Amino acid sequence: MVKVVVCGAAGGIGQPLSLLLKQSDLITHLALYDIVNAPGVAADLSHINTPSKVTGHGKDSLAEALKDAHTVVIPAGVPRKPGMTRDDLFKVNASIVRDLAEGCAQYCPKAFILVISNPVNSTVPIVCEVLKKANVFDPRRVFGVTTLDVVRSSTFVHQIKPAFVPHANRITVVGGHSGATIVPILSHITQKGVSLTTEEIKTLTHRIQYGGDEVVKAKDGAGSATLSMAYAGARFTNSLLEASVRGRKGLVESTYVHLGGNPGAEANIAATGLAYFAQDVELGPEGVAKVLALPKLSAEEDALVKIALGELKGNIAKGVSFIVDIPAKL
Numbered sequence: 001m002v003k004v005v006v007c008g009a010a011g012g013i014g015q016p017l018s019l020l021l022k023q024s025d026l027i028t029h030l031a032l033y034d035i036v037n038a039p040g041v042a043a044d045l046s047h048i049n050t051p052s053k054v055t056g057h058g059k060d061s062l063a064e065a066l067k068d069a070h071t072v073v074i075p076a077g078v079p080r081k082p083g084m085t086r087d088d089l090f091k092v093n094a095s096i097v098r099d100l101a102e103g104c105a106q107y108c109p110k111a112f113i114l115v116i117s118n119p120v121n122s123t124v125p126i127v128c129e130v131l132k133k134a135n136v137f138d139p140r141r142v143f144g145v146t147t148l149d150v151v152r153s154s155t156f157v158h159q160i161k162p163a164f165v166p167h168a169n170r171i172t173v174v175g176g177h178s179g180a181t182i183v184p185i186l187s188h189i190t191q192k193g194v195s196l197t198t199e200e201i202k203t204l205t206h207r208i209q210y211g212g213d214e215v216v217k218a219k220d221g222a223g224s225a226t227l228s229m230a231y232a233g234a235r236f237t238n239s240l241l242e243a244s245v246r247g248r249k250g251l252v253e254s255t256y257v258h259l260g261g262n263p264g265a266e267a268n269i270a271a272t273g274l275a276y277f278a279q280d281v282e283l284g285p286e287g288v289a290k291v292l293a294l295p296k297l298s299a300e301e302d303a304l305v306k307i308a309l310g311e312l313k314g315n316i317a318k319g320v321s322f323i324v325d326i327p328a329k330l
């Protein structure tokens with residue numbers, strides 16, 4: 001049985017994400033949890049003639065939703081409005097994510113946990129610290145979903161270089177998931193016939209770092225990216241299922257993880273001095289199979305990573321200290 005739970009399933013991301021996951025032939029049970037409307041969304045999706053069973057769970061049935069989960073995807077919480085940073089969401093979303101993580105620790109301690117709720121740079125440390133406290137933490141099994149930055153990178157490159165095939169070329173994005181902490185490694189684009197000037201890289205990098213703001217502005221108070229995020233969230237979930245359920249080897253995605261205790265993370269611990277970082281990760285049967293070392297960076301990328309490190313340090317400390325009083329350990 002492969003049970004995937006979406007927490008926040010009735011929301012702007014939750015609904016299209018659940019729709020995309022209903023198309024997976026690897027999922028046997030799709031459980032939709034939300035404090036509002038989950039049964040309605042579940043009834044609707046359950047009429048689709050793909051193999052998975054769909055169930056809906058309201059606010060008093062978190063235990064039932066999470067029980068026996070293989071994977072829990074968390075897009076629960078409030079989105080930004082114009083003028084807000086992702087960090088401004090911390091005061092509402094931190095406790096939502098903490099409570100869901102406590103549920104996971106109790107009812108599905110071995111599940112993979114995919115965190116979408118912002119600010120990801122801080123909510124992932126919250127989840128990890130909750131699991132550590134409950135003595136069920138496995139760093140290979142918790143992921144901050146930064147796939148939208150990867151998706152945006154290849155889309156935006158394609159928009160200025162039409163020869164670049166966006167879905168066939170994965171661009172590594174390192175750091176975290178907010179503004180200056182998002183560092184796309186555009187110097188490594190290798191497609192034949194496509195090259196970017198230093199000025200193009202600078203413009204693209206800024207657009208990728210602030211891609212979320214483009215959507216927040218265009219939605220004008222009605223929230224942030226939901227459909228592209230659902231696509232990105234489904235892509236990451238499907239990659240993890242391909243690696244963990246089907247046993248596909250060599251699958252790599254950029255993702256924000258706890259470095260300490262993860263296979264292969266030593267080089268990035270040394271390079272960043274941080275407890276959490278986004279980089280390419282090879283996925284496997286237990287989640288992280290290997291954290292890949294940072295690629296060789298251009299001088300500009302190196303400078304951007306240094307800026308990201310400063311901001312990430314504060315974001316991580318904020319998440320960790322929401323759960324414990326001591327600073328994050330590597």
Ligand SMILES: NC(=O)C1=CN([C@@H]2O[C@H](COP(=O)(O)OP(=O)(O)OC[C@H]3O[C@@H](n4cnc5c(N)ncnc54)[C@H](O)[C@@H]3O)[C@@H](O)[C@H]2O)C=CC1
Nearest residue numbers: 008010011012013034035076077078079116117118148229
């Ligand atoms: N990681 C990423 O790249 C991205 C992250 N996000 C983040 O995803 C989150 C969700 O965004 P949207 O779906 O647009 O928001 P939304 O407001 O449309 O949906 C959120 C859903 O969470 C539910 N919810 C609230 N408290 C809950 C709880 N305790 N348990 C379960 N469900 C709960 C709400 O009822 C609602 O249905 C936001 O924090 C947003 O910033 C958004 C886009 C990209």
Ligand SMILES: O=C([O-])CC(=O)C(=O)O
Nearest residue numbers: 080118148212213224225
């Ligand atoms: O911008 C936001 O608040 C939502 C988000 O994380 C993104 O679109 O990358």
